[in-house]
Amino acid sequence: xxxxxxxxxxxxxxxxxxSIVILFxxxxxxxxxxxxxxxxxxxxxxxxxxxxxxxxxxxxFLTLGPIQIQPAELVKFFTALSISKFLSSLETNFANNKxxxxxxxxxxxxxxxxxxxxxxxxxxxxxxFFLAMYREGLPNIIxxxxxxxxxxxxxxxxxPKNILLIILTVLAGFxxxxxxxxxxxxxxxxxxxxxxxxVGVLFSQVLVPFTFTKVLKTYQVQRIYTMIxxxxxxxxTGGVKITQESASEYNVRQSKIxxxxxxLLGKGYLNGAQTKLNWVPEQRTDFIFCTIAEQFGFLGxxxxxxxxxxxxxxxxxxxxxxxxxxxxxxxxxxxxIIFFHILINLGMTIGIAPVIGIPLPLVSAxxxxxxxxTIMLFVVIRFDADRNMILR
Numbered sequence: 001x002x003x004x005x006x007x008x009x010x011x012x013x014x015x016x017x018x019s020i021v022i023l024f025x026x027x028x029x030x031x032x033x034x035x036x037x038x039x040x041x042x043x044x045x046x047x048x049x050x051x052x053x054x055x056x057x058x059x060x061f062l063t064l065g066p067i068q069i070q071p072a073e074l075v076k077f078f079t080a081l082s083i084s085k086f087l088s089s090l091e092t093n094f095a096n097n098k099x100x101x102x103x104x105x106x107x108x109x110x111x112x113x114x115x116x117x118x119x120x121x122x123x124x125x126x127x128x129f130f131l132a133m134y135r136e137g138l139p140n141i142i143x144x145x146x147x148x149x150x151x152x153x154x155x156x157x158x159x160p161k162n163i164l165l166i167i168l169t170v171l172a173g174f175x176x177x178x179x180x181x182x183x184x185x186x187x188x189x190x191x192x193x194x195x196x197x198x199v200g201v202l203f204s205q206v207l208v209p210f211t212f213t214k215v216l217k218t219y220q221v222q223r224i225y226t227m228i229x230x231x232x233x234x235x236x237t238g239g240v241k242i243t244q245e246s247a248s249e250y251n252v253r254q255s256k257i258x259x260x261x262x263x264l265l266g267k268g269y270l271n272g273a274q275t276k277l278n279w280v281p282e283q284r285t286d287f288i289f290c291t292i293a294e295q296f297g298f299l300g301x302x303x304x305x306x307x308x309x310x311x312x313x314x315x316x317x318x319x320x321x322x323x324x325x326x327x328x329x330x331x332x333x334x335x336x337i338i339f340f341h342i343l344i345n346l347g348m349t350i351g352i353a354p355v356i357g358i359p360l361p362l363v364s365a366x367x368x369x370x371x372x373x374t375i376m377l378f379v380v381i382r383f384d385a386d387r388n389m390i391l392r
Contacts, residue, residue, distance in 0.1 A: 121356025266297030
């Protein structure tokens, strides 16, 4: 048997043993260890920066004898516990901005450390915790601001800086003109419009270019521009202009070929030419969906997606019937993490999302990921068994 299969079976066995232990564990145990586990997780992430092993350009693995673990995967579980603990505390008032900032800090602190490990894709998963916070009362304005930042970033990448500056100025002038009578009565409206315009200009003219030239790596910039079908500007690559053709991701192209070749019913188990001949890189991890699509076709792929959707709906149903806020928040955190993984992983295999190295839950090879998802799901099952119990 291939060594990688044997290793995956070992991790599966570890996950199942942990699941059995969880099912016989008192539900009160998990809120009691929430903050301690989070602190230990942060220490593990910091330890990785010092003694971690570099794999594919990112320093995110710890070597423990014959096995490797990726603490960033485990810390998702610890972060979900700590956010659930904080939001369910009697002292927490989520309508208070200070408490909202603290809750956000639980998610953003590991995110920043993981970015320092150059594991940007996995770091972005931690934004999924804001979905659970939104369910618990995070204001709509936060979502609007997030979507506005995304839209402005895309506009900055697609539209020349000078033209975008003119567009933002014209939009601000139009808003001022349409609200001229209200502005005469309340000068605060003018101040707000000008402030939004100033932030938009600063973001598009300074912050985005700085991020693309000083923060992101050249290959990350290439992936983003390839996704939107644009050439990479020379200013973002040290003066060397990279065309869309040369920047096209080989693995994405091969993934698309594999998915298309599967047709309706697929070529059969282990019979896909693209995957059998290893034309698709990382086909056991990040691009495992194209392996499924080639071998089992559209029908097999659709069944997998439907199963994922059923699991997500079931998690939301379980979350909503919890009497304990801790259990509800944790279940939403797990649903958010799984949803984000599925969305980005499937998106990058068909070329509509940047390749950021996110595994497909419970399917992609990767021991730490498999164990983490298994543990989180069985903790939700344990909470649901005690759904009438109040946990804090």
